[in-house]
Amino acid sequence: MIRTRRAALAVLLTAEAMNLLDATIVQVAGPAVHADLSGPAADIPWFSAAYTLPFAVFLITGGRLGDIFGRARTFKIGVAGFVLASLACAVAPAAGLLIGARAVQGAVAALVIPQTIGLIRALFDGDDLAKALGSIGPVMGLSAVTGPLLGGLLTHALSWRAAFLVNVPLGLAVLLAARLLREDRAETRPRLDVIGTVLVVAGTGLLGYPLIAGTNWALLPAGAVVLVVFGVQQRRTAAPLVEPSLFTNRGFPAALAGSLLFFAVMTGLMLLVPLRLQLGEGADVRTAALTLLPLSAGLAVSSWFAGAKLVPKFGPRVMFAGLALLVAGILAGADGPALALCGLGMGTFTVPFFTAALHRVRPHETGSAAGLLNAVQQLGGTLGVALLGGLYLGGVTATAVLGVAAGLTVAAALAVIPLSSRLGR
Template sequence: MTQPALTASTPASAPAAVPYPARWTALIALLVAEAMNLLDATVVQVAGPVIHADLGGPAAAIPWYSAAYTLTFALGLLTAARLGDIAGRRRVFRIGVAAFALTSLACALAPGGGVLIGLRAAQGLAAALIIPQTFGLIRAMFDGDELPRALGAIGPVMGLSAVLGPVLGGILTHADLLGTSWRAVFLVNLPLAAAVLLLARHLREDRAPVRPRLDPVGTVLAMAGTALLVCPLAAGTGAPGGAAWAAAGLGALVLAGFVVHQRRAAAAGRTPLVEPSLLRGRAFPAALATSTLFFAVMNGVMITVVLQLELGLDRGPLAAGLTLLPWSAGLAVGSWAAGSRFVPRHGGARVLCAGLVALAAGLAAAALAYRAAPTGHYPLGLPFALALAGLGVGLFTAPFFTLALRPVSDQEAGSAAGLLNAVQQLGGTLGVAVIGGIYLTTTSPHQALATSAALLALTAPAARAMLARPRTPTAK
């Protein structure tokens, strides 16, 4: 699952310049684009084993039908946000939607697994052009009491997309409409993208009042370092080998060079890709670690369930989609309850911690359900365990971004939100590829769930460091 990329922007002119009905029509275009991105990530997870059966190739390629998309999406977020600042968010948004439609069509026509993975990477880059623009465009069109109403519409849309994604993937693949089989999960993007482009004419153009410049050196360093760090660890199945760890170490060095470059760029008065001040304290780096670990667990559990049902039990994509429905429903309910009731009453920190506990309990219940099921039989307790785990995910994600951005200044907000969403996508990529790879190697959901539980255990101290408020000096 993917969250919208938050961007801080100052409208170039007053939001009142857009007529009242047109503002809400334009909002529909932005919401459909957000939903399209999330749907595309989840429907392909369910369709992955069917794609593999049709196109052939190694089983290790199955997680990469999803991971290639989320990886390039993450790599492109920060630069795409800058492009919106420079060239105009409306323009970049429309280019991204058109590119997303074209790459979706190309994915539907892919003749082989390797080609599809490459096209999914291109599709992820197109999505990266779309998502960072949405918050800035909303802020440009709405103000006063309308702004929170417009922003508040995103949560229910994302929750509904999370519920419908796995089920839609299962239904479209199982229905085999006109013989399209899995290709329908990409073709469905074409009418959605056409509707977005039609409604997008009501968007008003918006860009940063002081246009920043691109940071090509920083962009190359960030992309190269991240790719070296993530891809070797996620490319194989089972435990990474020595070459993978060496490449990951090189990636860490490149990212360290990226941090140095960003500090020098800021000191020289140039526009850095990421505000270096974000990494000076403890809270925001801890938020980045929390996001990476948590979303690795979330996406890893989902791909494990899908692979075990479709490959291990030969139940097909429809059964996988319906099994994930309680997870998605629990996520939607938890997100709604946290935002409307629990966070205002108990505070975001307590609700976030309750989400971690509920997710841990759901993982334990899922492990028990798998253990209780006879070999070759459907684990009857799994939907109930997934509902509990999904509830935990919803409780966690509702307050997470607000708490993570709490120590961030207005000047840092856009860079911080883009970076936070980027590492979320990277975490999801690692979860799908590594945890999914562990299942493909061991064919044991217990091993995959044990890895997920270990990563969740590491999430707790990272979240605690994120929530710790800096001490203020006492007056003498």
């Protein structure tokens, strides 16, 4: 029985890794994709953003659909759609078709990711549940930093198309093993809040588009207004898309703020480092990808050590040690050994952070909590790319941009203070 549960957990984490890898997998390979498919240079950021924007926009709705129709069923539909969309990306003959396929890929990924927490809760309880939830953070972090590395190496060795084809056998394996999952849904089947869905999709899209495109900045305040209207509407509707009870304490809002800031730094650094190498030092795609290897290795090692040794002994306070290591690595130049230090900090942070953030989420809040946390992660990544990448491409020195990243990391540490009690509340 225990072995079956662990196998089911492996299925869920594999699907999560596969989906999150694709959020960053063409960051290093973007110029090679553009050279092969031609088209305007403005297409390059959209090879990534066409995935992350629909992903962020539909995550909250994806979480609610799992509550309504069953999380295992929604998970399987999402994985099947992801496999088909990945295949379409791999064979795309033109940039516009690739961008369209990436958008579909991101939208169906939003059906997969929010189901993970609920399905883990259906499999485990007690200390085993805490350990299983603690595995989500390392997978999310390691997937995010491994994406550019994998994409760059596959592009150099084979073709950028291979970066999408690897999803096909992985996705099929996940579908075959998904029979291990136990169906799970909200105890009282909620209705889909159509008005809330339209508002959150519109508001998130209006915020995300100008950050990615670097134009139409007037959409930012419009997006903020729409999301304020969404918040008011959620308090008044009988079947809210986001459970209002998540905001009755300081813990979950603190988790959202911390996630936004932390993933802005993580994703922004993963763009800044390859840009600095390729544009500033003339490095090729393989060199740029391999430079991120110390960061990935540091994150993998520290995630395991934090989960096995540090968090059981010291609890959520380990988060601050992780952020201190990250700041130290950034200020040391985020290059070579300093990148390994950044990775150690990221892994040391993610395990206690996600454990504390999700510790007391109740069953009926699971879909909303998962959708919100993942949506904020993607928006944070978009913010990091827009801010750190935009500053560097706009002529700001790499040293100054790294100073901004260090400041955002300090802000993340302040944001997660309410999570620092042992119960994360």
